[in-house]
Amino acid sequence: MSQTTRDRLLLLVFSLLVWQLATGWLVLLDANLFPPPLKVLSLLMEDRAVFVKSLFSSLNLLFFGYSLAVITAIPLGLVIGANRRIRLAIEPATNILGPIPPIVYIPYAIALLPTFTMSSIFVIFIGAFWPLLINTISGVESLEKGLIDSAKSLGVSRKSMLIRILLPGAMPHIISGGAISLVLAFILLTAAEMIGATSGLGWYVKYFSDFADYPRVVAGIIVIGAVVLVLMTCYRRLSAYLLRWKKT
Numbered sequence: 001m002s003q004t005t006r007d008r009l010l011l012l013v014f015s016l017l018v019w020q021l022a023t024g025w026l027v028l029l030d031a032n033l034f035p036p037p038l039k040v041l042s043l044l045m046e047d048r049a050v051f052v053k054s055l056f057s058s059l060n061l062l063f064f065g066y067s068l069a070v071i072t073a074i075p076l077g078l079v080i081g082a083n084r085r086i087r088l089a090i091e092p093a094t095n096i097l098g099p100i101p102p103i104v105y106i107p108y109a110i111a112l113l114p115t116f117t118m119s120s121i122f123v124i125f126i127g128a129f130w131p132l133l134i135n136t137i138s139g140v141e142s143l144e145k146g147l148i149d150s151a152k153s154l155g156v157s158r159k160s161m162l163i164r165i166l167l168p169g170a171m172p173h174i175i176s177g178g179a180i181s182l183v184l185a186f187i188l189l190t191a192a193e194m195i196g197a198t199s200g201l202g203w204y205v206k207y208f209s210d211f212a213d214y215p216r217v218v219a220g221i222i223v224i225g226a227v228v229l230v231l232m233t234c235y236r237r238l239s240a241y242l243l244r245w246k247k248t
Contacts, residue, residue, distance in 0.1 A: 065124025077136025135177025
């Protein structure tokens with residue numbers, strides 16, 4: 001076991017002890033709002049079937065919304081980044097639409113689209129799309145002009161230029177934008193589920209908060225945090241694999 005792993009375990013144990021001390025032993029906090037860890041653990045076990053169902057529901061929406069953003073934003077960003085004329089023409093649109101908080105689209109998506117699933121996927125797609133698009137364009141712009149000119153002089157086709165030169169060269173920026181997009185997509189997913197869902201992790205937290213069942217709210221928050229941790233860990237490993245050529 002590495003030193004970093006031991007330090008993290010010690011921090012976790014210390015945090016649990018402080019939590020138990022403040023809520024279970026000394027009762028410094030309101031037990032209804034701040035349940036002790038053993039109570040939360042028992043609820044995690046008791047509601048495990050609901051959590052599994054909610055997890056699959058949430059990940060289903062996240063997968064389709066995020067995947068749609070990836071397969072549209074990255075190719076579009078490569079094309080825009082490679083064409084200065086298109087890039088300059090579209091720059092005002094990215095500056096205006098990119099910073100708009102995607103959460104403002106939730107009421108319109110729910111009102112205009114026929115199902116909650118489609119509404120959620122659309123909002124997740126919008127939230128994940130812009131960071132990926134902007135970072136892909138920036139990645140292409142950051143490439144050395146001489147490299148692109150050399151490829152053109154060798155007669156490299158447009159398809160090969162995009163796939164074999166621009167995509168690998170822009171990959172560090174794409175990976176960075178993808179991490180931002182993934183976190184934002186999960187935030188939007190949870191927010192959407194709190195508004196109109198009948199299942200999902202966000203729905204679980206909102207449903208029990210309406211009944212002031214804060215021990216279950218805390219349990220839901222812990223599950224959401226654990227899911228985000230696992231997703232980001234997997235993403236970092238995927239990123240390391242995709243950027244393995246950068247290692248010396």
